[in-house]
Amino acid sequence: xxxxxxxxxxxxxxxxxxxxxxxxxxxxxxxxxxxxxxxxxxxxxxxxxxxxxxxxxxxxxxxxxxxxxxxxxxxxxxxxxxxxxxxxxxxxxxxxxxxxxxxxxxxxxxxxxxxxxxxxxxxxxx
Numbered sequence: 057x058x059x060x061x062x063x064x065x066x067x068x069x070x071x072x073x074x075x076x077x078x079x080x081x082x083x084x085x086x087x088x089x090x091x092x093x094x095x096x097x098x099x100x101x102x103x104x105x106x107x108x109x110x111x112x113x114x115x116x117x118x119x120x121x122x123x124x125x126x127x128x129x130x131x132x133x134x135x136x137x138x139x140x141x142x143x144x145x146x147x148x149x150x151x152x153x154x155x156x157x158x159x160x161x162x163x164x165x166x167x168x169x170x171x172x173x174x175x176x177x178x179x180x181x182x
Contacts (some may be wrong), residue, residue, distance in 0.1 A: 075091065
């Protein structure tokens with residue numbers, strides 16, 4: 057099933073929240089301008105999709121991820137193609153090690169010496 061889902065514009069976001077200003081921006085009071093700027097930060101952080109407006113951060117991310125997982129792009133010439141994210145099972149912190157030739161006891165000794173030097177420096181400055 058295909059469904060076209062468009063995000064709210066910022067004005068629609070304000071209207072949905074019940075805080076759309078009645079005056080043009082050049083006539084905003086400081087209070088109104090501050091409120092609109094706060095709503096803009098929210099809009100940029102949460103996105104404009106109507107279904108995502110009232111969700112928790114976790115649920116919103118799941119919803120938006122679902123939009124991306126099922127995104128179809130229709131070109132002007134009528135051809136359609138799917139964009140599918142590639143999920144990595146590896147952690148970004150899972151990096152190959154390097155052989156430095158330094159043993160664990162040598163590393164621990166360097167840490168110990170550094171701490172002792174730091175303690176001595178702290179004693180001298182206090």
